[in-house]
Amino acid sequence: MQVMNFIDKLLAASRKNKSLLCIGLDPNPELMPSINVADFNRDIINATCDLACAYKPNLAFYEAQGLQGLIALEKTIKFIPPHIPIIGDAKRGDIGNTSKAYARALFSTFGFDAATVSPYLGKDSLEPFIKHRDKGIFILCRTSNRGARDFQDLALADGTPLYEIVARKASEWNCHGNIGLVVGATCPEELKRVRSICPEMPLLIPGIGAQGGDLDSVIAYGVDAAGEKAIITVSRQVIYASREKNFARAARTVAEQLRNQINSALPNHHLPGEQKE
Amino acid sequence: MQVMNFIDKLLAASRKNKSLLCIGLDPNPELMPSINVADFNRDIINATCDLACAYKPNLAFYEAQGLQGLIALEKTIKFIPPHIPIIGDAKRGDIGNTSKAYARALFSTFGFDAATVSPYLGKDSLEPFIKHRDKGIFILCRTSNRGARDFQDLALADGTPLYEIVARKASEWNCHGNIGLVVGATCPEELKRVRSICPEMPLLIPGIGAQGGDLDSVIAYGVDAAGEKAIITVSRQVIYASREKNFARAARTVAEQLRNQINSALPNHHLPGEQKE
Numbered sequence: 001m002q003v004m005n006f007i008d009k010l011l012a013a014s015r016k017n018k019s020l021l022c023i024g025l026d027p028n029p030e031l032m033p034s035i036n037v038a039d040f041n042r043d044i045i046n047a048t049c050d051l052a053c054a055y056k057p058n059l060a061f062y063e064a065q066g067l068q069g070l071i072a073l074e075k076t077i078k079f080i081p082p083h084i085p086i087i088g089d090a091k092r093g094d095i096g097n098t099s100k101a102y103a104r105a106l107f108s109t110f111g112f113d114a115a116t117v118s119p120y121l122g123k124d125s126l127e128p129f130i131k132h133r134d135k136g137i138f139i140l141c142r143t144s145n146r147g148a149r150d151f152q153d154l155a156l157a158d159g160t161p162l163y164e165i166v167a168r169k170a171s172e173w174n175c176h177g178n179i180g181l182v183v184g185a186t187c188p189e190e191l192k193r194v195r196s197i198c199p200e201m202p203l204l205i206p207g208i209g210a211q212g213g214d215l216d217s218v219i220a221y222g223v224d225a226a227g228e229k230a231i232i233t234v235s236r237q238v239i240y241a242s243r244e245k246n247f248a249r250a251a252r253t254v255a256e257q258l259r260n261q262i263n264s265a266l267p268n269h270h271l272p273g274e275q276k277e
Numbered sequence: 278m279q280v281m282n283f284i285d286k287l288l289a290a291s292r293k294n295k296s297l298l299c300i301g302l303d304p305n306p307e308l309m310p311s312i313n314v315a316d317f318n319r320d321i322i323n324a325t326c327d328l329a330c331a332y333k334p335n336l337a338f339y340e341a342q343g344l345q346g347l348i349a350l351e352k353t354i355k356f357i358p359p360h361i362p363i364i365g366d367a368k369r370g371d372i373g374n375t376s377k378a379y380a381r382a383l384f385s386t387f388g389f390d391a392a393t394v395s396p397y398l399g400k401d402s403l404e405p406f407i408k409h410r411d412k413g414i415f416i417l418c419r420t421s422n423r424g425a426r427d428f429q430d431l432a433l434a435d436g437t438p439l440y441e442i443v444a445r446k447a448s449e450w451n452c453h454g455n456i457g458l459v460v461g462a463t464c465p466e467e468l469k470r471v472r473s474i475c476p477e478m479p480l481l482i483p484g485i486g487a488q489g490g491d492l493d494s495v496i497a498y499g500v501d502a503a504g505e506k507a508i509i510t511v512s513r514q515v516i517y518a519s520r521e522k523n524f525a526r527a528a529r530t531v532a533e534q535l536r537n538q539i540n541s542a543l544p545n546h547h548l549p550g551e552q553k554e
Contacts, residue, residue, distance in 0.1 A: 026375070060375045063382035067351070070344055091371050093395060095422040095488075098303070098337045105340035118370060120397045120417055122424020140397055145372040147399020150446060155434045162428065162439065169427060211372075 006136030024235025144184025144207030185213025209237030283413030301512025421461025421484030462490025486514030
């Protein structure tokens with residue numbers, strides 16, 4: 001069986017669903033309707049799978065529920081239609097020998113199409129992920145939270161902020177073309193810088209919705225020259241649109257609005273894939 | 278029931294066992310004797326629990342084996358005598374809301390006494406961990422691998438390397454006295470710098486053994502003024518001392534040698550706790 005690599009799978013799903021919207025599956029018992037996690041995710045997925053370019057479960061919310069949470073994550077992965085890529089949001093990073101085990105956990109054991117990783121331990125901590133050529137690797141670059149300023153924005157001796165060095169190194173290490181970057185929607189200027197350094201990389205962009213990032217600037221600065229490869233991830237705003245019985249329908253309504261808002265903001269109003277014939 | 282905080286529990290175990298040795302429980306099927314993970318760990322723990330100041334399972338090796346691995350991790354945690362602290366080596370780090378779920382996973386669901394975290398996302402990513410006052414938080418500072426040079430050693434505008442800024446920030450954020458740092462044994466000069474910036478913090482020091490760090494300089498630079506609070510972690514050298522039936526006895530022999538070597542190198546040959554009466 002031929003395996004489609006992550007970036008092709010992403011573009012195919014994005015074009016089929018005319019969508020740059022990635023839905024974060026982050027089940028939080030404090031915000032969820034009273035239903036078990038796997039059923040919740042199944043209903044959300046069934047209601048939105050013609051609207052999303054990817055799904056992104058964040059492992060923290062499953063790990064917090066112990067083995068039951070991880071069983072729910074395994075089920076969730078199976079509920080997602082096979083043509084839609086799944087990004088395991090894990091932000092892992094360890095020394096080479098250990099990172100190899102994390103890459104195996106995320107790509108082989110769970111079977112994610114892509115994963116998020118942290119750059120702090122440097123190249124040898126990322127290599128075991130990058131070696132999986134058919135998988136996508138999203139390196140944290142400039143995150144959407146306030147604490148991003150503590151280290152990521154620090155200026156190095158030549159004035160370059162750390163997050164820019166991460167973007168440049170990611171570009172240098174991208175020999176298999178499977179690296180992307182995580183850049184928050186809450187920092188449009190930094191997003192613009194990163195896009196100019198890495199014009200062709202997929203960018204995973206959290207931070208619109210609950211975190212308050214501005215959609216128009218995200219689109220203006222985040223997409224590539226073809227108006228693609230921006231993966232705009234929204235979690236709480238979509239999946240917690242309602243806590244009532246109609247939660248899945250409510251999630252669909254918000255997801256559809258977001259997808260359409262994103263598409264309206266695209267340069268020249270091209271929908272994803274349209275300019276490709 | 279009164280809960281003993283991490284640092285007190287660490288010092289008590291270290292003094293009782295006269296040991297600064299932390300044993301890494303990193304089960305790798307390629308290196309293990311043919312025995313299941315939980316039984317392997319149980320035998321290692323039973324053979325070494327009078328020699329270690331702490332145990333440190335690295336979650337990567339359990340996650341790589343899926344649900345079975347995590348069941349083995351839960352069992353392993355129960356096999357460790359309650360007076361010996363357990364450090365969950367997870368290197369997690371995410372935005373505040375998500376970090377809260379990771380802290381819950383590590384401290385409440387698994388029940389670790391301490392956890393390792395990554396600093397890249399800044400203060401709000403660490404706060405949910407730090408808030409658990411009775412738990413230990415080890416922030417990655419200067420790691421033992423080659424890739425540490427890629428970002429951690431970069432000089433900022435005033436010439437200070439990034440890892441030093443991390444150490445200073447950790448000190449600033451240490452309002453509950455529960456923060457420690459991870460510094461590799463492979464970089465003694467950096468270890469010396471970090472110890473001078475944070476004279477009282479516990480330092481988690483991997484990198485002797487398989488990674489080649491030098492024990493004498495680790496002791497000279499790593500311990501605090503009382504000759505304590507250096508947690509010298511060794512994994513492969515101890516737990517894979519033999520793949521034969523006698524693996525646990527072989528592990529004990531190596532652990533005992535290491536503990537004694539560490540103690541011989543201590544300043545004034547004080548054993549941990551002796552100078553405290």
